[in-house]
Amino acid sequence: MTQPAAPIKFYSMHLSGNAHRVLLTLRALDLPFELIEVNLRAKEQKSEAFLQMNPFGQVPVIDDNGTVIWDSIGIMTYLALRYDDGRLLPRDPAQFGQIMTWLGKTSGPIAYGMATARRINLFNAPADIDSAHAIAHDFLHVMNEHLEGRAWLVGGTVTLADLACYAYVAHAPEGGVDLKGFGNVSGWLAQVEALPFFAAMPKAKVGLWAE
16 A cells, blocks of 8 residues: 655544544554644644644644645545555445445534533533433434444445444443443444554543533
8 A cells, every 4th residue: 555755744632533533544554643632622723823724723634744634534535545445445336435424424413412422521512411312322223223233334344434433432421321222333342442453542531621
C-alpha cells in the first residue's frame, strides 16, 4: 500500500469518539502519524490557528503533508481512498453503499443517541437525556438484529463501518445506556477489540468537566 511522505499530523482529543474512529483507521492502515492532543477545555480548538484548519473548531483534523481534512467520516474516507487497497472500503458498489449507510448513522442516531447521552453525563451538555436514551435504544435494537449471524456490519471482515460505529456504542454506558440484552452488539464489540491494531479509548467518569 502507498505510504505518506511523512507522518500524518493527527489533531485529536483522547475522550472523543470521533477522534477515536480516526485513530483506529490510521492504525488499521498502519500509517505513520504524529498525535497532537488538543485541549478542548482550554478552547484550543477555537484558536485562530486551529480555525484555519477547521473553521468549525472541532476535532479531529488531519494534515497529510499539506492536505488538511476535517470531520471524522471525511478523514476516514480520505484515508481509505488514498492509502487502502480496498479492505476497509471495498470498491464493490453494493458493499460501498452499505458501508456508507452505516457511516451515515454516525451523524444520525449514534450522534443524537449514545454520543449525546454521553456528552450530557460527562460534559454537562445542554440536551434531553431521555430523548437521547430513546434514540440510542432504538438504534441498538436495529443493530442487534442486523448482527444476527454476522461478525461484522458489512461483509465478512472489518470495514470502515465497524471502525466508525465502535467508540460511541462501546462507551454508551457512560451516557447511561445499558448494553445488556444486546448480545449480538456485545459480541461485535468484542470482535473489534480483538483486532491486532485495536487501541481502546479511555473510560471517563460522570461529571468529568464539572470538577
